[in-house]
Amino acid sequence: MAKRPEHIAPPELFYDEKEARKYGNSTRMMAVQSTMSARAIELLNLPDRPCYLLDVGCGSGLSGEVLSEYGHVWVGTDISSAMLGVAVEREVEGDLCYADMGQGMFFRNGIFDGCISISALQWLCNADKKCHRPKERLEKFFQTLYNCLVPGARAIFQLYPETPQSMQLITECAMRCGFSGGLVIDYPNSTKAKKMFLCLDAGTPRKLPEGLSNG
Amino acid sequence: MRLLTHNQLICVKKGCKDNFPLKIECEKLEQEETEYNEEFLLHVVDKLAYPELRQAGIQVGIADLPESLPEKESMASDELFLKSLHKVLLDTHVEEGALICEKCGRKYPITKGIPNMLLNEDEV
């Protein structure tokens, strides 16, 4: 069985220059990322106008490019300087910030109309350093994310939770910070196509979108 | 880093939460023309800290914005203002330099247009 990347090294080391370049050049990886990003945007259920969005764990900017295609203006954050370097090379339209999501967001209150995050949240369940306590980092992240979202805005996290326990920890932390929502699972019966999206509403709960299925 | 992004950034160092705005020390500025998007401007203008945006513009040497924000009703027809807003907000990039929190002195470097908001372990 292939090792999960988050078990090999922390993200800032795993996505080193070589890995970042590989990630940025693999057509298959790019296609998967773009599809997941487009689905995340669909789940955001935004009003029909250009919005101001946050992309947490934006990496080399593949998801951001999809946001741009939809006409939105975005800010991305990532802890891998190598991945951000690739994003700069690719001349993505959004602005980039070098930061650790587990230290919390660093924006004024009530700014972003929505947030997407593709394959990043599960990294927070790891304790990469002695000082890292996953629960504290998750809460710090969710609390500060909640604050910088416009009231009622939605955040969509595509993630690969490792265990049901880590999924539960993530959800509990999010709820404690005021989010409501739940998990949307696309193609739950297919091992290959199955995708999980944590759908969180800041404030007023909305109806949870339905997952996609083949039949 | 666009001035739009700067207009949202706060100092998050332990003990100095939410300090805004961060002062810009600009070493390299870039102007890059992007497509004028009136719909986005009219939407995002409600979220802006306008005096701080104008101040940031002045800090990097662009004094195009009027002292006070035009009334929302007349803004849509005020193309001169919207064009200046677009230029300051979206087309002006700080490429190299730093952001300084004037309250606690924390310096956040900007390299290749990317602000480094990473805190040391004892600052979290």
Ligand SMILES: [Zn+2]
């Ligand atoms: Zn400060």
